[in-house]
Amino acid sequence: MDTQITKETPAKAAKEQRYLRPRYEVDTSQDEYFVRVYLPGVKKEAVDITLDNDDLLILGHRSSVVQDGWKTIYRELPDADYRLKLQLNVHIDGSRIGAKVEDGILTVTLPVAEEAKPRQISVN
Amino acid sequence: MTLIKYDNYYNDPFSELDRLLEFSFNPRNRLTRFFQETGSRDFRLDIYADDDNTYVIAELPGIQKKDLDIQLHNSVLTITAERKQKKGDTESSFRAKREVTLSDDVRPEKVEARFEDGLLKVTLPKREERKPKAITIN
Known part of the structure; x- marks a missing residue:
């Protein structure tokens, strides 16, 4: 009986978790890609970035500014956390990924892996 | 070469479900969503x-x-x-x-x-x- 209950709880919690897909932009330079994700209300510590093969997963946990005793008058801001999953087309050097959060925008720097860079082949 | 292979909602089943639910049952967000989708910032x-x-x-x-x-x-x-x-x-x-x-x-x-x-x-x-x-x- 006990084991059944402990098994059920995490699954149920995961189901109830709702996510919001943030807006994002992609920019490129010589051998890097920049993904800018709009995450208003998310602190630096609350961002979680995972690269699994070619899947880039970004999770942002929103910290509430609403204090106890505040009465809601009008609401538009969602409370759901942010989740963005992108399937990358380019092979990325996972060890050199950089990220920074500034004014509610997360910028992820994705350096192209050596083997994916264009190569000049000389004809003998 | 583009960075992202293809970006559609099939990558992210949660988000499309959420979007539909939100759109259908949450009148509060309907107007703002409409403006977002029509490109107005x-x-x-x-x-x-x-x-x-x-x-x-x-x-x-x-x-x-x-x-x-x-x-x-x-x-x-x-x-x-x-x-x-x-x-x-x-x-x-x-x-x-x-x-x-x-x-x-x-x-x-x-x-x-x-x-x-x-x-x-x-x-x-x-x-x-x-x-x-x-x-x-x-």
């Missing part, structure tokens, strides 16, 4: 109140303090955000403005604004005479 805001203050919270990611203009005129709060970005030869600009009508009991000289993590928080204190008062019986 509006921003979302919340209004809260307690006994002492009214609070306005707005989502403004990527905006800097100097690009924000907050005006209070006859109990109408106007938030304007403007940004110009230059990258090489291209220049992009962004401008968004929202007006909120608040009750007339705000003390304009005491209004405070803070900006953190892309969230703007404006605190508008209420007038003393409008605050709830406990009445003692003699």
